[in-house]
Amino acid sequence: MRNDKVLRMGVIGVGRIGKIHAKSIATRTPGAVLAAVADVNLAAAAETAVKFNVPIITEDYHTLLADPNIDAVAICSATDTHAQIMQEAAAAGKHIFCEKPIDHSLEKIDAALATVEKAGVKLQIGFNRRFDANFRKVRQMVADGKIGELHILRITSRDPAPPPIEYVKVSGGMFLDMTIHDFDMARYLAGSEVEEVYVAAGVMVDPAIGEAGDVDTAVITLKFANGAIGTIDNSRKAVYGYDQRVEVFGSEGMVSAANNMPNTHVYSSADGVHSEKPLYFFLERYMESFVAEMQAFVQAVLQDEEPPVVGADGRIPVIIGLAAKKSYLENRPVKLSEIV
């Protein structure tokens, strides 16, 4: 018989991000037990399972879905399998933590979300940055009215190095694989929906990215329902490391969040004043937020509350991303209502 106070979770897919979630669930998520690991690469599944004494290892995630002792799954497999697994998991009555994006196709997203809703299971989307200490604080201050009415929102989001070209070809493009996090952040911080997008973009980092049909540098303007205006700037390559800053400006003030550094040392010499570069990339920068989002998911399920990042939160950034793509191709502002 099940212990109702504990959530028995299975992780589906233990690539880079799946491994992180498996470890979080096993060692840092009170109330959760890592009960099963599935991966099409059985060796990968076994490696993770052995490390955390997980009894069930499988190459077929259906085994997890069929197991009545599994309460919830974390879907960390390839993006193009998310929607399908989500539907099956919901149908099997499992609560679902799903990595972003749900899919690149709005139809598939809608079908999957409909199944989830019908099944009445909990669903949380993996927009981990909402759980970062910096951005949480900024959001809290906006919500507390510290900046008054929001006027301007700025997000700088630059990766330290572009992904492999093979990834670029299948990722759905920069707006859907990278900026999607910023679209979510924009909605989260603004507390308002995006209505229109304008994109100026180009290929500045690597011509091969252009040949693969994508861009690597962009400045994106967002118009929000509440009248505020947002701007996001993206680059696939910041030589000084992962650049993740936000700024919200309103009638009563401004709140910004700077990058995180590996240490606070400052060196003053005859050559000037020197300090550290930001933490290298998302694994260094956002590790604690990956843990925190999983803790939040487990708590939401255990307490029967709505998870902090729901299905719609997974769907809307995809719409914004599709509008961004269209705006870039047609060089004009595009309303989200043109997409849906």
Next chain:
Amino acid sequence: MRNDKVLRMGVIGVGRIGKIHAKSIATRTPGAVLAAVADVNLAAAAETAVKFNVPIITEDYHTLLADPNIDAVAICSATDTHAQIMQEAAAAGKHIFCEKPIDHSLEKIDAALATVEKAGVKLQIGFNRRFDANFRKVRQMVADGKIGELHILRITSRDPAPPPIEYVKVSGGMFLDMTIHDFDMARYLAGSEVEEVYVAAGVMVDPAIGEAGDVDTAVITLKFANGAIGTIDNSRKAVYGYDQRVEVFGSEGMVSAANNMPNTHVYSSADGVHSEKPLYFFLERYMESFVAEMQAFVQAVLQDEEPPVVGADGRIPVIIGLAAKKSYLENRPVKLSEIV
């Protein structure tokens, strides 16, 4: 007989900015002598002249232009008189320092510049921010190749308080009276010309500004000839003071400049860590740059060199401003070639 090593200058218009230039010329500009002051308000002219022992005081600037002992004039009168006085001064063979903007009308600007060119006198436009220590350093680093190829340029430019509504009605609008400085800064930092502008803007600070036909908040996207993308955000009202920051990002790094503070104190208490707001407004923030631009003008004339900010530098930001206005009204990106 004249001392050829000294530039005898007349100041035309001693409102707020004219007073600053008069004082600079009189006390902090080696090689220059303040020889005459003209203002339609004779009392104002007299007040400034007396303070600096200036022998010629007049309500009619034509007196200055007719005086063979005056080598150069600083045109600091109302904007709508700049082009006319510039033409007359050039025709009179005076070197010219002219406050920005030259005019809101391209036709008038072009006519004035043609006269200047024909007369062969020196002309410098008063884009003082180019002489600010922060921005000079950023520009120098860009020019030195420190950031490699420019990819993204960001300017934040927010005033502490909106101007009087009467000013808004005649100023040509925010893009021509305020953003014009940022358009110049963008060109200066990028070392490349703007080709296209897209504006998202609104009335968020004061409905009266909207009723006067203007906006008070904007996010502007610029596309440069060299492929780089720029973004400017403006507000007529930042409650924490004058916010004047820039950031240039490229293939080899990023250079940014933060605000200037009145002092460096930091107070740590049970309530958190507190420090000063930025310097209040342009008089506090840019005083040294007003002096430096005048010194540069005087040196350029005395050494018979091209001034650092020429007529075209006064003309192009007006074109960008007109394009910005059009972009806002039509909600689409506007090429500068549509304006000229």
Next chain:
Amino acid sequence: MRNDKVLRMGVIGVGRIGKIHAKSIATRTPGAVLAAVADVNLAAAAETAVKFNVPIITEDYHTLLADPNIDAVAICSATDTHAQIMQEAAAAGKHIFCEKPIDHSLEKIDAALATVEKAGVKLQIGFNRRFDANFRKVRQMVADGKIGELHILRITSRDPAPPPIEYVKVSGGMFLDMTIHDFDMARYLAGSEVEEVYVAAGVMVDPAIGEAGDVDTAVITLKFANGAIGTIDNSRKAVYGYDQRVEVFGSEGMVSAANNMPNTHVYSSADGVHSEKPLYFFLERYMESFVAEMQAFVQAVLQDEEPPVVGADGRIPVIIGLAAKKSYLENRPVKLSEIV
């Protein structure tokens, strides 16, 4: 038969710091297994043991010492038991991680260290701050010659709130319970031994501390063997939180380390610019260093290398602390040679 690649550890004493080490060993120290927990409070031992599935729970640490399957112990019990347990553990052939200070009595320390040396077991003292990312970086830069020859060393070390008076009465006084960390840090950063100490101190925070025979505020001057001069300032109560900064200054430059903040947000309003206070106290500030020191201990034992903080590193700061006390009482600089 034992797996030689794994260090089976027992934790003796699971108060605040013992719990931290137990958790580190169980979940974040590759190569180590938490095999036993001892505490005079059996319930406390059981609580920790159950959490991490530890098979051996005892109120008598001799059980651990007698167990041939235990390779090493972490001594986290009350300070006045450290030396005794260290001797017994060494005699039993266990490798030892011991919390600081070893003891307040030099005689007891010397006796314990002699036993350890004779037994040939590894010993590491819990000066965790050496494993903090900020201070490691500063030390590394000093060691790399970045500041040239050391001239001046400054340490600011202030607690957010004084300990209970009952603790003050038995702790050995501020110099031995608090400044001892700074004495270690001074030696670590300087890479040179302290030869003389001068203390100016007083009771400024709480008269009850004075009544208990201790001080709560001090400025300490250190003279190093290499000629450098150090200054430490301590307070039992910084209302803005835990203040832990260092600065080393030399012939070629300066390296400093600032405090760590819970997030990087900055709030600019009409009232000024505001940001977070430092992390509250040592549990927040130094958690990662507690983990890192245990990892280093386990690696040192497994690889049969000298631990990074040896017995002498535990002994010398006590000598400095005793000299500091004498200096305060006699209001004169005291040489360490007067103590030993």
Next chain:
Amino acid sequence: MRNDKVLRMGVIGVGRIGKIHAKSIATRTPGAVLAAVADVNLAAAAETAVKFNVPIITEDYHTLLADPNIDAVAICSATDTHAQIMQEAAAAGKHIFCEKPIDHSLEKIDAALATVEKAGVKLQIGFNRRFDANFRKVRQMVADGKIGELHILRITSRDPAPPPIEYVKVSGGMFLDMTIHDFDMARYLAGSEVEEVYVAAGVMVDPAIGEAGDVDTAVITLKFANGAIGTIDNSRKAVYGYDQRVEVFGSEGMVSAANNMPNTHVYSSADGVHSEKPLYFFLERYMESFVAEMQAFVQAVLQDEEPPVVGADGRIPVIIGLAAKKSYLENRPVKLSEIV
């Protein structure tokens, strides 16, 4: 007939600092007129006088003292002439601004101050740092009670390069020529008198300084009448520029002031994050404070108020400096009462 609203000033000695004061008086001090310049080097006097259209030029300062049209003098001559000139100027009824230090001999200082008091003229000592925006703000916050009761005061004061050995030989030593500013700052910030001094010092920068009988590096502990403790660290050579920071810590918080930089640029590259060194030396760092102190002096005289830095403020730092010297030589804390 004299205009009573204007202070006619003579500058005695136009070396480096005298030139600064002459320029301030002539161009930036409302209410003052530069009426005479005296220097034993007549050419130097003439150069300054011509620049500012000063009618009286003399190599003998007695000419100024004898001139009934001169209201006040700024004594900027060699230190060993200050006391003598001060006495003569006071006897002649001139108000006096005198550069620091008054003298190295307490007897001469006392004699000079007695004459000043008897003559009833105003006297201000040139401790210009009190007029620096950073330190004024810190002082103001202390005076406003923002840090509660003062516990610890820290001053870092390091020059970018040592003075010529010839200067070291006659300057009175580091404590009287350099630290004297910090002694004044300590009194100013603390609002309390120093009672005891302990110095740890050495020759680390240049052996020639030691051969000249002086030290070049020091850490100084101060005990204040109000119970607070201060620490000053000095170096004759900080390779990264002029290092001028203070920190006051008390029961309710801490206020610190950081260095001033020539600009706010920050450069982030693959090599780290880089910014400017502090302003090079006192001419760059304290220029505005030199102007502000002279404005304050002129205002005090014109309004018949006590100047902000009086004779005792010039005398006490000399006593502290003499105590510091004694402490260093005897390696023990020295009470000020041992000196006077």
